[in-house]
Amino acid sequence: MPNVDPSSITLKMMRESLYVAVVCDALDSVGCTHCSPRVALSPRTVDRLLVGRCKTTLWADM
DSSP: OTTOOGGGOOHHHHHHHOOHHHHHHHHHHTTOOSOOOSSOOOOOSSSOOOOSOOOOOOOOOO
8 A cells, every 4th residue: 555645544454454564564664673573463363353553562570
């Protein structure tokens, strides 16, 4: 989806187009290089696709 106005991006468009390579390219474009996931982005539900905002967190045993 080159040259798409960010305000026009819909959840339907994200469901159809978002995958690991796209996420990595987006991170690279904002200067976050070498930030690819160590594992594939696989669905965690049986029959649904989850799309939305997320926040990275760091977990540690205490």
